[in-house]
Amino acid sequence: MFYMNYLFGLILLNFIFASPQINLHYTDWINESESNYVLPHNCLRVAVAIDEKSTYREITSYCMDELPTNFHIEKHNSFPKFTFGELSKRNITSQQLYLWSTPINIIERYQFYLNQLSTSNDKSLETQVFYNCTFPRFGPMCQYEMNYYNESQISLYDIIYDYYNRYLYNSTFLTCYIHLQCIRGPSPLCINWREICDGRVNCIDGKFDE
Template identity: 55%
Template sequence: MILHLVSSPPQINLDLTDCVSNSESDATLQHNCLHVTGSIDKETDSRQFISYCMNEYSPKWNIQSNSRERKFTFVELYKHNITSRHLYLWSAPMDVAERYQFYLDQLSISNEASMATQLFYNCTPPRFGPICQYAFDDYRPDHLSLNEIIHDFYLHGYEPTTLTCYVHLQCDRGPAPACLDWSEICDGKVDCLDGGRDEEHCWQLEANECADDQYRCVNGQCIPYTFFRDNTAIPDCLDGSDEYFESKDKRANCKIAESVFECEDLTCTIGHRSWASPLTSSCAQSRSDLLIKAMFLHKPNSVLDECWSAFLCIIHGSNPSDTICGDFCVGQTFNHERKTVRSSYGIKIEF
């Protein structure tokens, strides 16, 4: 029987591997999570704890039985004096290590052996998971930690191709892949084209009063007063009003940064951030870029071709030096009579 005698870097322990649901109605249930600190570079990020989880309907995955990796029953581990800490250091999922510890506890008080045949898969790096079914595409043997793997991933200019969506509010955000982002709720502009649900009841925030031991953010949110001006790198208000920002271009930095608070848990609204986008209140530049690309793929049938071409030229969807734009513009002035065009995303432009 051969097992790792020392911890093999990087240590990767999945969590919530036993919480996978077989019900399609629970498709949003998070499972198979990796928990990491926010960054390996900034000491000020020590408070940030990020979970990367799966939430897809588990039966969609065709996971085949693994015959390459060695596996051991709990009773075999027990006979070789293996502890739950050993399993943890060998990148076993948290649920497996906890079940094994429960098995050991049961042995100390009874002869209960119902868990004796449960398995631990001794994964060979870079494989990890309950049955060694996962691996990172960009894994390198010199990575010392999971944080380094994630950090290096973002250093390579990751360009997302899909958008994350807030699914708890029915909203027609426009043609796919556009969808409502949490930051677009109560941001002062209507984003849902089917009734403006994203701005309903927002007056309650404006009228909100905070307790004496709380700080009232500009947007009406209440936070503990101890969080006020406690760390310039980690705002606690969603609008960031509890801290002074040291940088004016954090939005650009978010394009290549880990999912830290200043990129994921803040809103960037027009009038409050110099780098804000008119299309979204998300601080992630990539979201605005994807919305612009998607917008140009859908020309409303009611819009004339010349109106659509002008629309693209105005917001620089086309290269201003293109012949089409040249036909419309002379010294930044349009030659044609005043007209109005409204895109599928509710953006109205007159020219």
């Protein structure tokens, strides 16, 4: 009985103090060149709904497309950091890293490191550093911070939804293709003539634009 009460207490505490989980994608996907071309990187991927009543979800990505050299990122010494070797000795799993809002590519690299421990003498990944960020900070080096956040928001979707509800964007300069009935996404999104027959399905309610 005591064990069950203790377990329930842990679950309840986790529910009360839960914070949004933010796992960045493509934190390594950066290509700077003389043409100053850079691929979208450090992406947030969110399952969003057309409206509050809809059960349909689509994955939306919010990515950085600025050159990393445009920003001065300092290493944050206030957050603990561990090498892959140290994490392995502490029996930390890749699933735990995922729950700790670690970037996806770091999680994959750590799992690869764990997989090859018993089959290879290659220790090149042993010194890879993991920064253990504390919310609202996140990112490969805890360089990002979620400013618009309150304790009632339990997911990244909640944060984004509340933000756009609070700071409504009303534009009168949208160019919509009116000769095709198509749900492009939440208002005020609409289908643009450049998205017709572009090789991608942009209408979320059907392949009407292809």
